[in-house]
Amino acid sequence: MTTTKTYTVTGMTCSHCVGSVSAEVGRLPGVSDVRVDLATGAVTVTSDQPVDDEAVAAAVDEAGYEVAK
Numbered sequence: 001m002t003t004t005k006t007y008t009v010t011g012m013t014c015s016h017c018v019g020s021v022s023a024e025v026g027r028l029p030g031v032s033d034v035r036v037d038l039a040t041g042a043v044t045v046t047s048d049q050p051v052d053d054e055a056v057a058a059a060v061d062e063a064g065y066e067v068a069k
Contacts, residue, residue, distance in 0.1 A: 002032070005051065006044045008068040009060055012036070020063040028055055041068070 009021060018036040021043060025034045030049035036042070043060070045051055057067045 002046060002048055003050055004044060004046045005053075005056075006042050007053075007056060007060070009036075009041045009043050009065050010068050011065040012038055012041060014038070017063075017065065021060055021065060024059040024063040025056060028059055043067075 012018060012021065015038070018038050022034045022036055025031060025043065025045055028045075028047075028051060030047040030051060031045055032048055033046040035044045035046075037044075045056060060067050
């Protein structure tokens with residue numbers, strides 16, 4: 001079963017930011033696609049299993065950004 005969830009990430013200002021967030025979140029187990037909208041800060045994660053919100057937040061933090069609360 002494929003699941004899709006969207007998070008709002010703050011602090012991204014350029015395409016390098018987008019790439020960093022995409023790479024870190026994309027490494028999470030089960031994640032099959034990550035789409036980042038720089039203008040809105042929306043990060044849409046598609047996975048073939050439920051993804052833990054804390055794991056996504058940690059991956060975004062690792063990239064140097066924050067998931068909005």
